[in-house]
Amino acid sequence: MNPFEERLLLRRGRQSRTTKLNPLVWILSPILAILFQVYVARHVDALSYLELPLLITVYLALMRRSPIVGAAAGAVIGLMQDSLSAQYLGMFGIVKTLVGYFAASVSMRFDVENSALRFLLSFFFFLFHQLFVWLLTRALLGQPMELQIPQTVILAFLNAVVAIPLFMILDRLRSETR
Amino acid sequence: METFLSRYRNISVLLLLLAGQLLLLAYQVKSGQDVRLIRVWAVTAVAPLANVSEWVRERGARFGEMFAVRGLREENKRLKSELGQIKVQNNLLKAEISTADRAKALSIYAQTSPSKLLAARVIFLGTGANSRTVFVDRGSRDGVMKGMAVITPDGIAGRVTAAYPTASLVSLVTSPGFAAGVISQKPKVRGTMKGVGSSLCPVDHIENRDTVEVGEWLYTSGDDRIFPKGLPAGIVRSAREGRGGKDVVAEPVGLRSGVDEVLIVIGGVHGLIPDPLPPSSPGVQILEPPPAEPGSVPVEEPATGGGVVRTDADRLMDRYRRIGESQGHSFGAAPGRVPDFNRAPAPPKPAPTTAQPEAGTDAQPAAPVKKQ
Numbered sequence: 010m011n012p013f014e015e016r017l018l019l020r021r022g023r024q025s026r027t028t029k030l031n032p033l034v035w036i037l038s039p040i041l042a043i044l045f046q047v048y049v050a051r052h053v054d055a056l057s058y059l060e061l062p063l064l065i066t067v068y069l070a071l072m073r074r075s076p077i078v079g080a081a082a083g084a085v086i087g088l089m090q091d092s093l094s095a096q097y098l099g100m101f102g103i104v105k106t107l108v109g110y111f112a113a114s115v116s117m118r119f120d121v122e123n124s125a126l127r128f129l130l131s132f133f134f135f136l137f138h139q140l141f142v143w144l145l146t147r148a149l150l151g152q153p154m155e156l157q158i159p160q161t162v163i164l165a166f167l168n169a170v171v172a173i174p175l176f177m178i179l180d181r182l183r184s185e186t187r
Numbered sequence: 188m189e190t191f192l193s194r195y196r197n198i199s200v201l202l203l204l205l206a207g208q209l210l211l212l213a214y215q216v217k218s219g220q221d222v223r224l225i226r227v228w229a230v231t232a233v234a235p236l237a238n239v240s241e242w243v244r245e246r247g248a249r250f251g252e253m254f255a256v257r258g259l260r261e262e263n264k265r266l267k268s269e270l271g272q273i274k275v276q277n278n279l280l281k282a283e284i285s286t287a288d289r290a291k292a293l294s295i296y297a298q299t300s301p302s303k304l305l306a307a308r309v310i311f312l313g314t315g316a317n318s319r320t321v322f323v324d325r326g327s328r329d330g331v332m333k334g335m336a337v338i339t340p341d342g343i344a345g346r347v348t349a350a351y352p353t354a355s356l357v358s359l360v361t362s363p364g365f366a367a368g369v370i371s372q373k374p375k376v377r378g379t380m381k382g383v384g385s386s387l388c389p390v391d392h393i394e395n396r397d398t399v400e401v402g403e404w405l406y407t408s409g410d411d412r413i414f415p416k417g418l419p420a421g422i423v424r425s426a427r428e429g430r431g432g433k434d435v436v437a438e439p440v441g442l443r444s445g446v447d448e449v450l451i452v453i454g455g456v457h458g459l460i461p462d463p464l465p466p467s468s469p470g471v472q473i474l475e476p477p478p479a480e481p482g483s484v485p486v487e488e489p490a491t492g493g494g495v496v497r498t499d500a501d502r503l504m505d506r507y508r509r510i511g512e513s514q515g516h517s518f519g520a521a522p523g524r525v526p527d528f529n530r531a532p533a534p535p536k537p538a539p540t541t542a543q544p545e546a547g548t549d550a551q552p553a554a555p556v557k558k559q
Binding site (some may be wrong): 033043044046047048050051052055060062076077079081084088089090091092094095097098099100101102103106107110141142146149150152153154155157185 | 196226236322349477
């Protein structure tokens, strides 16, 4: 194992470590993320491209290191988002369930406190999220929807950039347990 | 079984969650019904917060302006410049005029439009990155219903997707799933303008043999039974022949000035498709048509169509129609009394300058005249 792999992969002693988040963070952070998306983005057009509920889902799943909790958190956040959208209930729910599950699965193998890895994961999960929403809209519902790949990649990058400081802020609200 | 579930616990829970949500989706798609309770709770919880936030924002902006003015005055005093104060006052007045203009434009449009309109303000966006849905502050309590058209003075803006007690969800023209029947201005080609999630909208169902030119205006056709006929919908940005029909892409015009304030069409009245302007060349001035000479017989224009009379048959038909109107006769309504065609008809009505309510169908011709 080279030093880079050693930094990224979890060592045995850290594998069982989970992060305990304040219950208020579990409740408030998804709500605030959704409110940010519906209120703040209305006045600042550039912020409408931020997918904060997705970033919060990724963070909660990464920190909790439990695929079940990650999937459940993703489902709840996704359904909350669906209830304030024009699409059917379950569209964001399904996608975020998968995101939460996979993010938690990744966290069991990698050191998710590494900023570079967090950046990569946020970038990847944004692309996954947008691609899956597009796939569900077209294949499952048969509705026309365009996927502009260059624009989506740029948005994934911007969301990943925002994810780093956001995760750092959320890190301050946690306590680690074994 | 228990061992199996405990061994594959994670994947089992994942599949359970996915299956539950897929069933929820299937129920909504199959029944065409929404899980309304969840949405009503969510929107009712969020809408008052949005209204409060809007109120606070507006007041905050005024306070901000006040502080800005104060700061500038101090600076101006220090610099002994009275000109600065005038500029500040000018800026404030400009801001006030801009806000007043926007509200006034909506108000004037609502008064002049034949349709019954309800002004609404966008209070928050729908969820999702780059969402193309908005919530407005008018709901079912104000008479808003699902399916109502949403417009701006520039053109069509969207459609009410769901009406909740305190707010309504509006899918904008560019949102995926949006569709509106449109008709081109010149050769009256019909098509369907669709939203696909980008700033431009494809227009489907146009045959390759139909003529659609770049820069041509598209108006609502009224075929969708949502948008009244004659509202500006978009401008053709590209048109080329495709495999299944013409590939036409239009830019929606209703969202050009933003969607801070919109008008919900409570009671729609169909209008007319305006005739295209004559082609003009840059640097070449074309005068208006000359007025009729004194003593000459004025060219009669039909009151129904609003367009220019083109043939003798049109003039004759319009003359018969006006004879019938002046003698209180409705052609084709009841047999018996026949109008006197030797009497002079009533003078023609002035041609309408704006889109007017249409009595019946598209450019309805006069009913056939019964011969004696």
